[in-house]
Amino acid sequence: MLHSLSAQVSYYSAYIQNHPGWLFCGVYSDEAITGTKADRDGFQRLLQDCRDGKIDMVITKSISRLARNTVTLLQAVRELKDLGVDVFFEEQNIHTKSSDGELMLTILASYAQEESRSTSENQIWRVRRNFEAGMPWNCTMLGYRYDHGTLVVVPEEAEVVRAIFAEYLSGKGLDAIVNKLNAAGVETRNGHRWCRNGVRRVLNNEAYTGNLLLQKTYRENHITKRTLLNEGQRPKYHVENSHEAIIPAEQFATVQLEQKRRAGQFKHTGQKKNAYPFSGLVVCGICGGHFRRKKNHGKPIWVCRTYNSAGKGACSSKAVPEDVLAELAADVSNSGEIENIRAEVDNTLVFILPDGAEIVRRWQDHSRADSWTDEMKEKARQKTLQRRSLQNGH
16 A cells, blocks of 8 residues: 555654664665565665665565565575675564574565465455456456446447447558547547557457456466466356447447458468568557568668658657567567567557557667677778878878
């Protein structure tokens, strides 16, 4: 709870600053992020500041506040111990630099991890009971809001959904619908510009007919918390007439048949020419255009077609190095097949799974030196030699 976090921050700020001989270095916290995750921003900043020699001692309320994963906890504590940093767990009254500190931590961390597992199982049980009762876990789709266990229609958003279905059945393609929505200033459920995959998700969502298919994805376990496609590992729940429909079932069925018909028209029977692993997959989150592959100084990158043809004034998207795409896609593909990749601002890639689930990843820019080919490096070297020769009067 955020008010609890605020109280803890205030308590420890005063506790440390009022202790003789201690210098207050700050509070490191992570709001509403489970202790089983090692990639918490506050946790990582704490470790880095300890590595940089800024901290001699860490005080935390309890073992579970630092980490509920036994492996993560012991790895962090051992690293800090090697750095000469003592960790004091106030609730358990343990100093990690003491002789019996690690033994006690091993035992108590196991209890903390078991507590996390138990909490996770209780949550799974509650979600499953809701599914059995026909109650969705949450609602992030356009046209509805979740209110006390039921989906309630949002009239203005429902009109957008109906317009998308009508436009598609009138013969318009996904790109034409995307362009019309963006030109009219219509935003997605999350306030973004539309892209092809967003329109496709609307057209394929059976919930608009007033029926629900629940538990299409599930969490791998309480440690990794990876979202995986449910391909029989968990039961699925089909609930009929669970809420007010926006699209008639007959119209929805007609759209599904129309999608299959159009897909059949353009089905490629032979091998694609110049096909690459990400061809047709990467969509621009700014203008809705597709990304294409090109080479920059001999290295492959993926760039928005709009930006490539019309410049930054038409689309301010950023090129993504192919090796970055490959690395992140390999990581995400463990969660299931990738339907689309949406390239957003701030080096953000959103990987969309076939069921509509989204996995967000950030990437770092390569340094300029990384983009230099051997030929470019040799040219630069020759120019440097020439300049030195002229300076020396040769």
